[in-house]
Amino acid sequence: MFDPYSILRPNILNLIPYSSARDEYSGANAIFIDANENPFDSGMNRYPDPYQIKLRQKVARVKKVLPEQLFLGNGSDEAIDLLIRAFCEPRVDNIVAMKPSYGMYKVCADINNVEFREALLTDQYQLDNQAMLDLVDSSTKMIFLCSPNNPTSNSLNRDDIIYLLEQFKGIVVVDEAYIDFSIRRGILERLNDYPNLVVLQTFSKAWGLAGIRLGMAFASKQIIEVLNKIKYPYNINVLTQKTALEILEKEAEKELQVDSIIRERITLIRELNRLDLVKEILPSDANFLMIRVPEARKIYQYLIDKNIIVRDRSKVPLCEGCLRITVGTPEENETLIKALAEYRY
Numbered sequence: 430m431f432d433p434y435s436i437l438r439p440n441i442l443n444l445i446p447y448s449s450a451r452d453e454y455s456g457a458n459a460i461f462i463d464a465n466e467n468p469f470d471s472g473m474n475r476y477p478d479p480y481q482i483k484l485r486q487k488v489a490r491v492k493k494v495l496p497e498q499l500f501l502g503n504g505s506d507e508a509i510d511l512l513i514r515a516f517c518e519p520r521v522d523n524i525v526a527m528k529p530s531y532g533m534y535k536v537c538a539d540i541n542n543v544e545f546r547e548a549l550l551t552d553q554y555q556l557d558n559q560a561m562l563d564l565v566d567s568s569t570k571m572i573f574l575c576s577p578n579n580p581t582s583n584s585l586n587r588d589d590i591i592y593l594l595e596q597f598k599g600i601v602v603v604d605e606a607y608i609d610f611s612i613r614r615g616i617l618e619r620l621n622d623y624p625n626l627v628v629l630q631t632f633s634k635a636w637g638l639a640g641i642r643l644g645m646a647f648a649s650k651q652i653i654e655v656l657n658k659i660k661y662p663y664n665i666n667v668l669t670q671k672t673a674l675e676i677l678e679k680e681a682e683k684e685l686q687v688d689s690i691i692r693e694r695i696t697l698i699r700e701l702n703r704l705d706l707v708k709e710i711l712p713s714d715a716n717f718l719m720i721r722v723p724e725a726r727k728i729y730q731y732l733i734d735k736n737i738i739v740r741d742r743s744k745v746p747l748c749e750g751c752l753r754i755t756v757g758t759p760e761e762n763e764t765l766i767k768a769l770a771e772y773r774y
């Protein structure tokens with residue numbers, strides 16, 4: 430049975446965490462003169478709940494996990510950084526990841542001076558499990574996967590993810606930032622079966638809250654305890670906790686928006702396919718499309734001149750000549766199609 434403490438960095442294992450005033454006493458209706466706050470009530474004069482008890486209970490209910498299996502971070506990016514800091518000894522340990530994928534994994538590894546090894550996806554943008562495992566050695570602490578993947582937009586085969594979870598004796602992180610846009614079920618429902626699984630999700634995409642910076646990590650109670658032990662005490666601010674609690678009351682509204690984005694994705698694919706300059710659209714399970722075009726850089730510049738900003742991914746391995754386009758509102762998508770239709774070589 431996988432024990433996260435067996436691969437934890439010794440300094441983290443031995444860490445005595447900062448104990449905040451709110452850790453030591455957190456009741457209500459008392460006179461709080463323990464944290465050097467300004468006593469005049471503005472709704473924001475108090476430090477936030479360091480463990481986000483209310484918010485975590487609510488998110489846990491929506492996601493059908495226990496609150497103890499959930500970590501909330503300042504974006505998923507915080508969870509990525511904390512996982513690396515907790516488990517990877519700088520200049521000793523390494524991380525294995527798939528390529529191409531989300532750029533933050535490597536940036537966080539580089540910042541922490543942790544070697545980052547990448548195995549190319551197959552030509553169908555799927556995991557090459559053998560290539561991944563070939564990169565693993567006794568110092569590999571973590572594998573990073575992303576499904577649906579950014580930037581290739583497709584979902585990974587579930588069997589491949591399960592295979593890595595079963596073969597690899599370290600932590601497998603599966604980033605599901607785009608899972609709400611997918612027809613697949615995702616891997617979160619298997620959380621209790623795999624003590625080495627960490628699932629990342631976010632409020633930045635489907636929930637429409639990129640501005641409040643709130644990310645989720647789901648894992649075993651032991652792994653979540655480690656993340657909570659090393660995070661900054663007040664990592665989720667009062668405004669973010671409040672806004673998230675409000676939005677979680679409106680899950681139906683989020684579902685409607687997701688449905689609309691998925692319908693719009695279908696329309697956009699149909700319209701793009703009618704354009705000569707679009708050579709290929711990668712199969713998408715996300716809220717964006719990868720389109721392959723001739724002279725990608727020129728078209729990217731042309732669109733900027735028309736005040737339309739897409740992401741140039743044309744130099745990314747397996748994505749040569751591709752532009753990444755987020756599904757916008759119907760009006761935005763129409764403007765994009767019109768501009769592309771007017772492009773002259």
Ligand SMILES: *Cc1c(COP(=O)(O)O)cnc(C)c1O
Pocket residue numbers: 503504505506507531575578579604606630631632633634639643644
């Ligand atoms: C957008 C995105 C995220 C979200 O990061 P946040 O820090 O939560 O905003 C995470 N992973 C991937 C692959 C993404 O594309």
